[in-house]
Amino acid sequence: MFGSGFMGKVHTEAIRRLGNVEVAAVASHTQELADEFARSMNIPKATGDYREILADPTIDAVHIGTPNNLHYPMAEAALKAGKHVLCEKPLTMTSAEGKKLIKLAASTKLVTAVNHNLRYYPLVQQVRQMIAAGDLGDILIVNGTYYQDWLLYDTDFNWRVQTSDNGTLRAMGDIGSHWMDMIQHVTGLKISALCADLATFHKTRKKPQGAVETFTGKKAKANAKYTEIPIDTDDFGSVLLKLGDRARGCFAVSQMSAGCKNRFNFEVYGTKSGVAWNQERPDELWIGHRNSPNQIIIKDGSLMMPQAAPFADLPGGHSEGYDDAHKQLFKRFYAKIADPSVPVNFPTFEDGTWGMHLLEKVLESSKKQRWVNA
Numbered sequence: 266m267f268g269s270g271f272m273g274k275v276h277t278e279a280i281r282r283l284g285n286v287e288v289a290a291v292a293s294h295t296q297e298l299a300d301e302f303a304r305s306m307n308i309p310k311a312t313g314d315y316r317e318i319l320a321d322p323t324i325d326a327v328h329i330g331t332p333n334n335l336h337y338p339m340a341e342a343a344l345k346a347g348k349h350v351l352c353e354k355p356l357t358m359t360s361a362e363g364k365k366l367i368k369l370a371a372s373t374k375l376v377t378a379v380n381h382n383l384r385y386y387p388l389v390q391q392v393r394q395m396i397a398a399g400d401l402g403d404i405l406i407v408n409g410t411y412y413q414d415w416l417l418y419d420t421d422f423n424w425r426v427q428t429s430d431n432g433t434l435r436a437m438g439d440i441g442s443h444w445m446d447m448i449q450h451v452t453g454l455k456i457s458a459l460c461a462d463l464a465t466f467h468k469t470r471k472k473p474q475g476a477v478e479t480f481t482g483k484k485a486k487a488n489a490k491y492t493e494i495p496i497d498t499d500d501f502g503s504v505l506l507k508l509g510d511r512a513r514g515c516f517a518v519s520q521m522s523a524g525c526k527n528r529f530n531f532e533v534y535g536t537k538s539g540v541a542w543n544q545e546r547p548d549e550l551w552i553g554h555r556n557s558p559n560q561i562i563i564k565d566g567s568l569m570m571p572q573a574a575p576f577a578d579l580p581g582g583h584s585e586g587y588d589d590a591h592k593q594l595f596k597r598f599y600a601k602i603a604d605p606s607v608p609v610n611f612p613t614f615e616d617g618t619w620g621m622h623l624l625e626k627v628l629e630s631s632k633k634q635r636w637v638n639a
């Protein structure tokens with residue numbers, strides 16, 4: 266495990282639930298951070314230098330859960346060291362880096378994946394299968410938001426607000442990348458053109474001395490000392506979309522919407538029916554009809570479509586959420602490692618690189634304040 270923050274913990278716990286994979290070592294920013302994490306999670310080996318883990322021939326795969334600027338060098342070094350790689354999103358800082366990783370991975374037999382885990386909520390898979398089966402008809406309209414509030418104040422700080430660690434796009438890169446991946450995954454349509462508008466409401470933020478791990482800002486503020494630094498990453502962004510050659514839509518992302526903790530929702534409307542799903546109520550799916558009563562269905566594998574049911578491991582009425590979505594993705598990643606003949610059933614470096622390309626188009630469009638083709 267590379268990284269010992271929010272994702273370090275989520276990945277470690279999800280990997281252990283698979284039953285056939287051991288978390289053998291953790292690398293963090295410093296030896297102290299790695300030791301502390303290894304102690305708390307009962308991991309046998311800890312290091313402040315990830316290269317030590319890559320030099321260990323007993324390690325088969327690495328999970329990259331570090332700030333975005335480290336994804337490319339870590340993934341490249343891991344592939345060169347012969348390790349399978351599961352990398353957090355956004356895959357890289359640029360699509361050019363993503364292309365280099367695809368080329369490198371293609372010269373090996375290694376398995377690579379990008380962690381668009383949100384695809385693997387059971388009812389999201391139900392939506393995907395409903396659309397594939399034609400239940401919604403031809404897709405006409407998509408819309409949605411991904412809103413959070415943890416960076417609302419100018420005293421809220423995280424490595425993500427700095428271009429050097431995060432890349433140029435923050436709210437868009439962090440959560441817009443998930444939204445765009447999701448809408449393409451469920452509809453099977455690719456984004457073909459977009460028109461974006463980005464906003465940075467806090468032109469400066471107060472940076473505390475010392476590291477701040479994700480979502481810990483609210484707790485950390487009391488005695489902190491700050492340095493005021495300029496900010497040019499986006500707090501908010503909205504995008505008009507064309508998908509394929511017919512569908513239209515729009516979405517917005519924000520890390521400054523009070524009260525929204527992780528409000529990721531999407532709606533899809535076709536020529537027959539519509540669906541709406543909200544990550545804050547993941548076991549419910551709204552299905553809208555024109556000529557019969559609307560429905561709200563509850564996650565229940567025994568009643569879901571056969572291709573979606575394997576993503577629900579617990580019986581109906583037993584909630585499956587964020588942690589479970591990671592587990593479902595990791596399960597399929599490690600199944601591919603164990604048996605190369607099984608089909609790829611997880612987001613690939615190609616998906617991650619396409620995501621980076623779309624983010625670059627979002628930035629280009631916002632700068633030009635006009636539509637661009639993807």
Ligand SMILES: NC(=O)c1ccc[n+]([C@@H]2O[C@H](COP(=O)([O-])OP(=O)(O)OC[C@H]3O[C@@H](n4cnc5c(N)ncnc54)[C@H](O)[C@@H]3O)[C@@H](O)[C@H]2O)c1
Nearest residue numbers: 268269270271272292293294330331333353354355478479
């Ligand atoms: N898929 C998801 O749902 C999801 C959710 C949150 C974050 N993420 C992604 O996961 C990544 C990490 O985000 P986070 O929220 O866990 O951040 P975080 O700040 O909580 O953790 C980052 C960790 O990386 C460590 N680190 C920094 N430099 C390092 C180095 N040189 N070697 C090893 N470790 C180093 C830090 O010490 C820290 O433990 C980001 O790319 C983010 O976009 C994905």
